[in-house]
Amino acid sequence: MKRVILIVLDSVGMGELPDAGKYGDTGSNTLGNIAERIKGFSLPELEKLGLGNIDGMKGIKKSDKAEGCYGRMAEQSAGKDTTTGHWEIAGLILKKPFPVYPEGFPADIIERFEKAIGTKIIGNVAASGTEIIKQLGREHVRTGYPIVYTSADSVFQIAAHEEVIPVEKLYEMCAKAREIMSGEHAVGRVIARPFAGEEGNYKRTDRRRDFSLSPFDKTILDYVSEAGYEVKAVGKIEDIFNKQGITEAVHTHDNMDGVDRTLSYMEKDFEGMIFTNLVDFDMLFGHRNDVEGYARALKEFDRRVPEILDRLKEDDMLIITADHGCDPTTESTDHSREYVPLLVYGKKLKQNVNLGTRGTFADISATIAEFFGIKSTGNGTSFYNSIA
Known part of the structure; x- marks a missing residue:
């Protein structure tokens, strides 16, 4: 065996x-x-x-x-x-690296994503995941808009408070982002980043989910x-x-x-x-x-x-x-x-x-x-x- x-x-x-x-x-x-x-x-x-x-x-x-x-x-x-x-x-073995977006995602990508999910987003910057929810968590809770961000890696990340956007709804948003991030914009992963807690003590939960390319x-x-x-x-x-x-x-x-x-x-x-x-x-x-x-x-x-x-x-x-x-x-x-x-x-x-x-x-x-x-x-x- x-x-x-x-x-x-x-x-x-x-x-x-x-x-x-x-x-x-x-x-x-x-x-x-x-x-x-x-x-x-x-x-x-x-x-x-x-x-x-x-x-x-x-x-x-x-x-x-x-x-x-x-x-x-x-x-x-x-x-x-x-x-x-x-x-x-x-x-x-990858000969060409996945695309990265140190200045945030192009306007047409964000417009397509907002249309797909039926709401505006906030963020669209390269940032640390823990820092971005500190900076934008309050605005997210107030508006209900998901936080979109990236990093030095090839990722399209969406953060949302579990009581504002339920996790299953966040996963649906990620699936739509995965469809959009294709072709020249085919990032390695779209990542759901749910968090919980009160302002000043937001913490990411363990219900993260990655939507990778095949x-x-x-x-x-x-x-x-x-x-x-x-x-x-x-x-x-x-x-x-x-x-x-x-x-x-x-x-x-x-x-x-x-x-x-x-x-x-x-x-x-x-x-x-x-x-x-x-x-x-x-x-x-x-x-x-x-x-x-x-x-x-x-x-x-x-x-x-x-x-x-x-x-x-x-x-x-x-x-x-x-x-x-x-x-x-x-x-x-x-x-x-x-x-x-x-x-x-x-x-x-x-x-x-x-x-x-x-x-x-x-x-x-x-x-x-x-x-x-x-x-x-x-x-x-x-x-x-x-x-x-």
Whole structure:
């Protein structure tokens, strides 16, 4: 019984890529800078797997004999957003980045959206999600107009108080925005950002929902499911791939719920893969430049690693990685163009193997294809023979 458990620690990058300067990310090193900033910082369980042994890793203790295989991956696609990173992990490489709107969306786009939803909007700026509801929350509650905003990423985001615009209505607005944001304006994601609370204490709720583009070609998820295996998605994976190639999915409230759901799937007898995204690192801490919170979240996940290892069956392969960076120690509140860590473990796999620097995230999809003996996307180079 073969299974892959693929866990993406959203935004846990480990140092700037050679082209980081083109993206304004010189000096970014999400994991390394956090380790240097927080006194006594350590991730003992991930260190046992070889996290500190990865080439270029900063601030993480090395293991004399790592129990896992380890390396780092460079992003080949143009961009540094969630969709791009996950699609590349699944074997698709974007030659052209998704469009971004640092000055807000064009007037004709906003006019079409307002006509579609039957009301005016407020905002239409690039802003932090937590700041925009502080700035415009009162006006939103007074007028009932949804807040539209974007960021340095390719996103069209709509924020609304749950008592002003019910969540299901917000989802309908997002679906209409998704139809409009196509062609040259095909952003990676339209995101529903519901919030609650009183003025001065507005807080985003956990009923966020992403409306992503469908992948432009088959991913490893399609090839796994078409071969008769199951593909179980945990967290926002279902949204990122617009359900394509996924046989079962569950959404989560936070990182620890994501771990719990992953463990629950691991207890079941099935062949295929579990694909998990743990978003809190990025959403709650990276984008808010909360160094201490990010460090706590990393330690919290690290403490759960033994449970994950204990649930592994004899032929399982565990892969832990990330999709981009989001360094909370820099001035920027946006994603950063970074290498991402790669940890691989299995009871029948080799230990203490340095997988080096991989030229693309798609090496994961190529490895999964070889692991199952199925067709791949044609991108990436499998490292399975190095660890089997």
